Amino acid sequence: MAQPTNAAAASSTLHSTPSEPSATGDPALDFFSPLFNPARALAAAALHPPVPTARPLDNVYKCRSMLPSDHPDAWNDPHRAGKSKEAQEAAQREKSRLSYMHQQQERQQRKTNPLDQIAEHVRAGPLLLLKRCYQQRSRVRVDTRHARGVRGSMEGVLVAFDKHTNLVLREVEERYTVLLRVQRVKPPLPGGSGRERVRWVRQQEHRRRQLRQVFVRGDSVVLVAAVQAGTAVPEQQRAGGSAAAAPLQASVQVGRSSMA
Amino acid sequence: MGGRRRARHSLACFVQALEGQRVVVELRYDTIVRGTLLGADDQLNLQLSEASYQPLQGGQSQADYIYIKGRHVRFIHLPGKLDPAATVEQHRKRVAAAVRQHAQQQAQAAQQPAGRLHKGAQLQFGDATAGGGAVDPAGGPP
Numbered sequence: 001m002a003q004p005t006n007a008a009a010a011s012s013t014l015h016s017t018p019s020e021p022s023a024t025g026d027p028a029l030d031f032f033s034p035l036f037n038p039a040r041a042l043a044a045a046a047l048h049p050p051v052p053t054a055r056p057l058d059n060v061y062k063c064r065s066m067l068p069s070d071h072p073d074a075w076n077d078p079h080r081a082g083k084s085k086e087a088q089e090a091a092q093r094e095k096s097r098l099s100y101m102h103q104q105q106e107r108q109q110r111k112t113n114p115l116d117q118i119a120e121h122v123r124a125g126p127l128l129l130l131k132r133c134y135q136q137r138s139r140v141r142v143d144t145r146h147a148r149g150v151r152g153s154m155e156g157v158l159v160a161f162d163k164h165t166n167l168v169l170r171e172v173e174e175r176y177t178v179l180l181r182v183q184r185v186k187p188p189l190p191g192g193s194g195r196e197r198v199r200w201v202r203q204q205e206h207r208r209r210q211l212r213q214v215f216v217r218g219d220s221v222v223l224v225a226a227v228q229a230g231t232a233v234p235e236q237q238r239a240g241g242s243a244a245a246a247p248l249q250a251s252v253q254v255g256r257s258s259m260a
Numbered sequence: 261m262g263g264r265r266r267a268r269h270s271l272a273c274f275v276q277a278l279e280g281q282r283v284v285v286e287l288r289y290d291t292i293v294r295g296t297l298l299g300a301d302d303q304l305n306l307q308l309s310e311a312s313y314q315p316l317q318g319g320q321s322q323a324d325y326i327y328i329k330g331r332h333v334r335f336i337h338l339p340g341k342l343d344p345a346a347t348v349e350q351h352r353k354r355v356a357a358a359v360r361q362h363a364q365q366q367a368q369a370a371q372q373p374a375g376r377l378h379k380g381a382q383l384q385f386g387d388a389t390a391g392g393g394a395v396d397p398a399g400g401p402p
Binding site for chain 1: 269270271272273274275288289290304316317330331333334335336337338339340342344345348349352
């Protein structure tokens with residue numbers, strides 16, 4: 001393979017007496033000459049490189065690792081750095097250590113539950129309370145909202161959660177309100193030709209239901225509180241809710257909340 | 261549906277794992293939609309088939325296909341026996357198996373003798389055996 005035609009390299013310690021002088025002493029075919037022409041050398045018949053066991057490389061760029069270290073273009077391959085025994089052993093140990101850690105990580109990932117993995121992403125902040133409730137499978141109280149106000153409250157066991165406050169709850173008891181459009185009919189005014197006046201009004205109706213298992217989307221959640229059966233003062237945590245919920249009766253609780 | 265990688269770190273992966281099950285979706289304006297979940301994406305946009313739509317006040321109507329924007333979902337009611345962790349695990353395994361099978365099929369298709377479009381070639385679209393129904397794209401080496 002052609003050696004770099006760099007003049008500096010040609011004069012470096014790689015230099016040795018050519019074993020086979022070119023037929024006519026042509027500098028273009030002399031491997032150690034700065035005027036060496038690789039294309040012609042390839043075309044020339046019966047011309048062998050001076051070192052027959054030289055390692056062939058793809059291009060001149062890769063020859064940099066062969067240059068002496070004081071050469072400006074020299075490059076020490078970090079992967080092959082140090083042919084010494086200590087360096088090789090150190091490299092080997094590093095490789096096995098990294099692969100061991102990688103294996104451990106894989107094993108851990110395979111063992112953990114995907115819901116645990118999601119919970120793991122919560123490291124700091126108010127959501128830690130939610131994480132604790134999840135880990136203890138505790139009963140929580142979740143207030144939900146309409147587009148324009150607080151809808152109601154549900155109590156259930158927290159089975160899963162995520163950073164958006166999407167929740168999965170079990171054994172849920174829910175008290176909530178719905179807004180119904182009802183027709184109100186007013187009797188005609190006394191005296192004279194009166195007509196019945198009919199109006200559509202919105203009426204709030206309270207409802208209650210039990211649910212075995214439910215997925216709650218995070219943007220409907222106003223507040224999540226840990227509830228322990230029997231304790232008087234529940235810890236409170238306000239979660240999510242980007243749009244403003246109308247300040248109805250729930251505002252009192254919200255005002256008293258303490259951020260974790 | 262798409263967004264499987266984005267869904268990985270949120271409970272959207274759980275909703276995606278419910279593919280193929282009958283679910284009851286309650287929307288923000290108190291409408292109930294019952295149907296078979298065809299798929300969900302990371303923003304909880306849902307596709308349901310054989311669905312019934314029941315507003316708060318008003319009659320029920322049926323539809324072969326309903327697409328719900330995730331924003332409007334409030335609740336998804338689930339059967340009591342469902343275990344979320346197990347469901348997600350099973351779904352991930354199913355997806356991994358389908359991906360592997362597809363990759364194998366692609367490799368086999370690539371190994372076929374030059375010119376899948378040669379004269380008299382029998383092209384296969386869809387796979388009778390796989391649950392994933394992988395489709396080989398027409399077009400091998402020219």
